[in-house]
Amino acid sequence: MPEQEAAGTQGSPADEVGAFLRRRREQIAQRWADESMFRTVFTVSRDEAAEAARHVVDALAEVADAERMHDTDAAGFTVVREQLARMGAARSRAGFTTAQVSAEVEGLRPPALNLLISDLKDAPAERVRDCTTALTVLMGTLRLVVLDTALSEGQALIERQQLQLLEVATPVIKLWDGIVAVPLIGTLDSARSQVVMETLLEAIVEQHARFAILDITGVPTVDSLVAQHLMKTVAAARLMGAECVVSGIRPAIAQTIVHLGLDLGTVVTRASLADALAYALHELGAGIVGPAADGARLR
């Protein structure tokens, strides 16, 4: 029995590495807990870092036992994938590059490899070489798994942020009793236009708005699709009993719209948000803001 536990005596290199990982589980975990890969994520307690490291050692042992050293899809990895994803997410939040994450995982290899070499000190040189190669391959596969999960975590983060942007980028502002405004910022693709329209129509109902101002100062390009979306929004608002005013059409965009051949004829437009508000107030007959005695205009 003791011979079976001794290092460097039998089985394939993968078996040897698997046995090594289980035998040295605690030592490896303790060393890894001090490496930046674990240390910087589990800042609250070192025990937590060591526990996370133990899970990774166990996963690697399972992968080695299954002789799947090269396989990033090996079953052993599935149990730690979520944990690795969390670590990856912490990295992308901290602004780490892929190369930095890669270097961190690489940092786990030397402590494990040194332990393996010292365990194999009595084994033949060829055996030592085969086993260290097997462990190196396994650690390379771990690195791929971490990068893979970090990347897909990053992708998921971007998608979440895009969704959030859809919501935060369309605030409807009540400018006056009966007048709401939406400052549109960024690309008005189909998804965003839909959100804009829905939010605006809801606001019109809630605020009993008679006028809705769509300010496009922050929209970089007005092509025929954007114009079509604007016109649809105007038509829908009209059905709700509100008149839309489009403001913030910059000179370069105005010229482009003309060349493009778009006819915004039925849409009321004003150069600036202030002009649009003045127009709406005038239409509402709110006498409060008539021209001042000295002739200053509301701008």
Next chain:
Amino acid sequence: MPTSAGVEACLPIGSDLDLVWVRQHVRQAAARLGFGLVEQTKLVTAASELARNTLVHGGGGRMDSAQVTRGRAVGLRLAFSDDGPGIADLELALKDGYTSGGGLGMGLGGARRLVHEFSLESTVGVGTTVTVVSWASAPPRLREEF
């Protein structure tokens, strides 16, 4: 001082997000070549129309961009190509208001008016390539006439 760095490119057109990159690239490339704000805006808008056609009607494709010179004039050439269904009747497609889908039908004709040079090549069942050129200042030929 205009510089051509970052002007040559081949961008994929396969999603709405790619259209954002296309517009951004064209805007930056035009600015580098010394386009004024109005000419930049016109070219970006034309590119937006053509790239969307590549995506929506052509089923995806790509945009190639390159600097062109004629005499002392500097311009930007953009080619939008796809392996889609092609266009059977070019004249009809270019007509303002004609759309085979739910668009405004102003993209092709509008893009032609927004650029200095425009060419449309299409073979049914093979694909479509629209190539446009705009010059950083007035088109060179006009200039030579002065």
